[in-house]
Amino acid sequence: MALVPCQVLRVAILLSYCSILCNYKAIEMPSHKTYGGSWKFLTFIDLVIQAVFFGICVLTDLSSLLTRGSGNQEQERQLKKLISLRDWILAVLAFPVGIFVVAVFWIIYAYDREMIYPKLLDNFIPGWLNHGMIPRRATARLYKHTTVLPFILIEMRTSHHEYPSRSSGLTAICTFSVGYILWVCWVHHVTGMWVYPFLEHIGPGARIIFFGSTTILMNFLYLLGEVLNSYIWDTQKRIPKETTWDCNKTGLE
Numbered sequence: 001m002a003l004v005p006c007q008v009l010r011v012a013i014l015l016s017y018c019s020i021l022c023n024y025k026a027i028e029m030p031s032h033k034t035y036g037g038s039w040k041f042l043t044f045i046d047l048v049i050q051a052v053f054f055g056i057c058v059l060t061d062l063s064s065l066l067t068r069g070s071g072n073q074e075q076e077r078q079l080k081k082l083i084s085l086r087d088w089i090l091a092v093l094a095f096p097v098g099i100f101v102v103a104v105f106w107i108i109y110a111y112d113r114e115m116i117y118p119k120l121l122d123n124f125i126p127g128w129l130n131h132g133m134i135p136r137r138a139t140a141r142l143y144k145h146t147t148v149l150p151f152i153l154i155e156m157r158t159s160h161h162e163y164p165s166r167s168s169g170l171t172a173i174c175t176f177s178v179g180y181i182l183w184v185c186w187v188h189h190v191t192g193m194w195v196y197p198f199l200e201h202i203g204p205g206a207r208i209i210f211f212g213s214t215t216i217l218m219n220f221l222y223l224l225g226e227v228l229n230s231y232i233w234d235t236q237k238r239i240p241k242e243t244t245w246d247c248n249k250t251g252l253e
Helices: 006-026 042-067 073-111 119-124 136-145 148-158 166-191 197-201 204-237
Strands: none
Touching: 006 042, 006 148, 042 073, 042 148, 073 148, 073 166, 073 204, 148 204, 166 204
8 A cells, every 4th residue: 555645646746846836937047038938948848747747637636536436427538538638748748858857957967067057057046945955056956857757757656557659659759859949949040049058069960960869869768658657557467456556546447
């Protein structure tokens, strides 16, 4: 049995993301006031995706609770649609984009932080992020670029999700990736500046290779999520039922 009900975890994670988003938007950073605002940063877009996803998870849990035992077929159909939407967002956006942000940020940061997170940004970190023995600067980066990973893994571990067909899933993540790349290029076209500092230091050919590589990585992460989801729940089927749990068991599944 789970030590903390899955539904409670989802509410806690949703509130956490809402808090992060509110404080992120409240930061007085010059880049937030330029063309595109916060929406030109994949970190912010990812936070919105995660908040929307966990919001749908909470809504699904509430709907499941209200629908259970009602015998209303129309309500059950609507709940199934909501569950399908939840699963689609996790498969196509929440998992691949979330893991991508964590992985790419820390890889580039470890190589040269000025290429992705200049020290100048440390001046804008809000005081509330400072806690315990972790320095304020590290804490800010932890919240924005690290917590996505454990949160999404917790969700995958506690609930089974039905992935879409591989072709439609890969098409969707490719569309998102290309769309964001075009958005970054458009911001550069309008402002003359790249969203991420390291793009200023590489040539056009290298940028094309980088953008192509990120799209390939997004596709790989989609497949990784599909395999991980199958592995977790195929393994669960081989374990006695009394030792496992699935949040979906509270609903129609």
